[in-house]
Amino acid sequence: MAIKRYYATKDNTITNAFKSSLSRRGVSGNMGQSDILETFSIYAQVSSSTGLSSELSRILIEFDTVSINSDRTAGVIPASGSVNFFLKMYDAEHTQTTPKDYTLLVQPISQSWNEGLGLDMEEYSDEDASNYISASSGVPWAENSGRATASIETVVKELLTAGTFTLTDAAGTSTTYGFVTGVNVSANTTAYTPGTTVNIGIDGMAGGDAGATADQIIARINAGTNIGFTASKTGNNVLVTQNTAGTVGNKTNAQDSGMGSFVVNNFTGGANVQGGSYVDIPEYTFTQSFDTGFENLEVDVSHLVEDWIKGPSNNGLNNFGFGVRLTGSDETATNSFYTKMFFARGSQFFHKRPVIEARWDDSKKDNRSDFFLSSSLVPASDNLMNLYLYNVVRGQLTDIPAIGTGSILVSIYSGSTTPTGAKLFLPEGGGVAADDDLNITGSHVETGIYSCSFAYASSSITTIFDVWHSGSVEYHTGSAIKVQTFNSQNYNFDQRYVSKVTNLRPTYSRDEKVRFRLYTRQKDWSPTIYTVANNKIETSIVDNAYYRFTRVSDDLDVIPFGTGSLNHTRLSYDASGSYFDLEMNMFDVDTVYELSFSYLINGSYVNQPERFRFRVE
Structure with a gap:
């Protein structure tokens, strides 16, 4: 999804x-x-x-x-x-x-x-x-730039008295501050709760400097937890700004009499807007x-x-x-x-x-049934093959406990029905750090899903197995992988496909999360005698396939094709073919919808003719 x-x-x-x-x-x-x-x-x-x-x-x-x-x-x-x-x-x-x-x-x-x-x-x-x-x-x-401010005109330490002053925030909570001796300035960064009485320590404060007084007032005010205003320095004085904009911040402050030239002004300047x-x-x-x-x-x-x-x-x-x-x-x-x-x-x-x-693009390109030998006919990025491990425990995707969301190692073996012999040497690329390494470093994709990427260059070995492990502990051995080869053609190849949603139901509920499975094959496909006799129908993987949902009654695009840079409706594929997951709550009830597909072929998006209808109830 x-x-x-x-x-x-x-x-x-x-x-x-x-x-x-x-x-x-x-x-x-x-x-x-x-x-x-x-x-x-x-x-x-x-x-x-x-x-x-x-x-x-x-x-x-x-x-x-x-x-x-x-x-x-x-x-x-x-x-x-x-x-x-x-x-x-x-x-x-x-x-x-x-x-x-x-x-x-x-x-x-x-x-x-x-x-x-x-x-x-x-x-x-x-x-x-x-x-x-x-x-x-x-x-x-409230005018967002119109926040009320109050200036505090400070004095040098020697002229401070034992009086207190009170600041009121936009919500009406008043906090009282008082200068005290016997408390070091180091305590002025201790947290406090608004609406209480707070001491401002002056022991250790530099004398003869009103700016030093301002520094300690600022430190004390700003130490409050969820305090409704913020203090800053302007010259040797303190400017306190309401955190809440508007006239609601225009509050009256107070101070004890007899504090001399130390003056606390009211909050003013808060403005409203329409x-x-x-x-x-x-x-x-x-x-x-x-x-x-x-x-x-x-x-x-x-x-x-x-x-x-x-x-x-x-x-x-x-x-x-x-x-x-x-x-x-x-x-x-x-x-x-x-x-x-x-x-x-x-x-x-x-x-x-x-x-x-x-x-987002959640497509997963699992090349287990679409695995190719490295070739000079294709770009280097297309030579990298991706394999996935799906750790399903009692029907639920579950992270491997010892791996979690960390990295996992993958080794490749030859064999016909089971892995045999020693690990195969691999060329540099993807999760392989250097030429002739024996391990691929895989990664965690999402809960219970891990992946690895590597190139394969051993043309003499056409059946391989992937073994997922961490040191001496083996977690999973994948099914046999048949290695195919990239081949050029002697003619201009016409890529046309037949498409079918193999698990489409006539009706769905809005409470469901559904996985749609898409089967594709080339339009002029001619099965071999072996294929006819085999109960597993071959599927042709379309590397970039996209889905769209429309409402049948008026052809409204409910979910348009998500191509371009995001690729958010691109299908994933694995050993069973292409698929995508979707939450059905994006559809209205008692309505018929139509699912269709578009394939990226030779640089162009080609809308497929097949339409698949269903009803949401």
């Missing part, structure tokens, strides 16, 4: 557009339960003493990255760097105008927000939060251009999703979802872009709901 979809957990449209009277804006309107999401700009619908009006609509949408991380822990999706995440939103056709030649901007939202219970997208009469001015009830959108609060930095900014205006949105947001999974404690971000809107230049243009609509998470159309789609 190399594709998995995660569905939105909440979404909303927020707007400052005028209501039908053109006298009041719908800034308090909520559309969190609508089955449509909408973004637009309207220019000059109203003229006033302040000039021509501008009206905007923006989209908020959030996904559960905890479940993504849980799937990674469980081995369902690969580690960071081996999987890509795409935000996909689907165009909703409508009877109003649709703009063209515009660009949509996707950025992370910087604060928590509520979906709300509103529906009205015409008069914006359902007042709830979130909306254009509030992230949640009573909580305005239209949502976003992390506006290049590494988390994604754009897509729309030419006709009817395109779907599909952007690679891998870096952002990975940082959401990390979280702020691991140099990542809090996940508050995506904001989707027109770029700044389009929003402020002296023309309108009205209106782009997408289906929301509550849409009745299952395959149009917004998703984060995880894509």
Whole structure:
């Protein structure tokens, strides 16, 4: 399985557009339960003493990255760097105008927000939060760069008194700090809990230097666990900055009287904003251009999703979802872009709901039944053959205890029905470190699966066996491998195939994870007498085969061919032929689907004519 979809957990449209009277804006309107999401700009619908009006609509949408991380822990999706995440939103056709030649901007939202219970997208009469001015009830959108700060004007050690001062964070938690003698400055980095009284040791502090006082105040403040502000140095003074943006950070601080020239100022400068609060930095900014205006949105947001999974404690971000809107230049243009609509998470159309789609290449090319002698006719990379070990214990893939996720050794032997004689010498390449080595170093692929890669050059030995071991302990002996040879042709070979899904069922459940098995043979294949007499039908391995699923009723691409750099719908193959795994929860119930294939042949993707239908119930 190399594709998995995660569905939105909440979404909303927020707007400052005028209501039908053109006298009041719908800034308090909520559309969190609508089955449509909408973004637009309207220019000059109203003229006033302040000039021509501008009206905007923006989209908020959030996904559960905890479940993504849980799937990674469980081995369902690969580690960071081996999987890509795409935000996909689907165009909703409508009877109003649709703009063209515009660009949509996707950025992370910087604060928590509520979906709300509103529906009205015409008069914006359902007042709830979130909306254009509030992230949640009573909580305005905070200007991300507008964080409140408080300055502490310090004095030299000799002028410090025994008084205390109190700082209050954006959540209203007050922490009191007091200078004390008898406590060394080394204790100022000891952790503490917000909302308590904290000592600032001054023993060992340099005298005659207000900057030294500032250093110790900063060390003490920043030692707090989950403290709501951060201290830094500015000149000889201290600047304390609220971690939470917005006016909520404008708090009153306090200090004892009689502290002389030592002054603690209040938190000021926190600002709010309308239209949502976003992390506006290049590494988390994604754009897509729309030419006709009817395109779907599909952007690679891998870096952002990975940082959401990390979280702020691991140099990542809090996940508050995506904001989707027109770029700044389009929003402020002296023309309108009205209106782009997408289906929301509550849409009745299952395959149009917004998703984060995880894509990765999990294809495994096991050459046990497609093994070739090294040849100068092919590139060096194609001379490397791959073999796999599948450690199945009581029906479950299980890591070998002594190997775990480490490396494993593989040796090659000659023989007819069992391995005989000594290990065969192997040429350098793949997991073989040097010419004439006797061992291949294999690796752990995933739970219970190990692989090795090597070239084979002994033309006189055409039946070989692979023995998997670690020193003197042998774990597995593979079945006999028939060594084939690469041969050139005297004519331009027409590669056409007959394809069949050998284990296709008429119906499936959405709760299943299914392995589809594909049999392929050349179209003009002529079996030999031996083949006819053999009960095992030969299969022709297509090295790069891809699958696609469409909905029969309207030919909608439910899972398109995943070719290109990601190869996320490429089939694996082993001794039994080609296959792929898929979770059936990506399909809607009571619907008929069609499976088809495309093969990479001579540098071109060739869609195969066969179609395989099934129903999901």
